[in-house]
Amino acid sequence: MLGQILAKVIGTQNEREIKRLRPLVVEIGALEPQIQALTDEQLRGKTVEFRQRIADGEIYVYDPSIPRLVKTFLVGRGPSGLVFDEPRKVAYVVGFGDNNISVIDLDPAHETQYHVVQRIGFPRVTPR
DSSP: OHHHHHHHHHOOHHHHHHHHHHHHHHHHHHHHHHHHTSOHHHHHHHHHHHHHHHHTTEEEEEETTTTEEEEEEEOOSSEEEEEEETTTTEEEEEETTTTEEEEEEOOTTSTTTTSEEEEEEOOOOOOO
């Protein structure tokens, strides 16, 4: 009984989730005319463009609580691994193509949040 009353007042969990996501749906819907205006060839080109951006080391920071893409930045060619260090509020991204590790600041109190603050390089070893 109490649950039914609360659901009527504040809505069900599904209704609250739909309300939270509605602005994102509207934002995505606003992009539809731009995408529809693309020819099939241009749309294929977009796929190639995004694949290349990822291969070049572009990282996307997505905040699921908003939900929104927060930032994109380069970490080096071929990012292949990610480790979060919560106590230090940093992330480490392994750059397979550039043979390095990028250190990314995740601390909201810093001006460098979501920026690469250090790159740790490793010597290349050539097979014999």
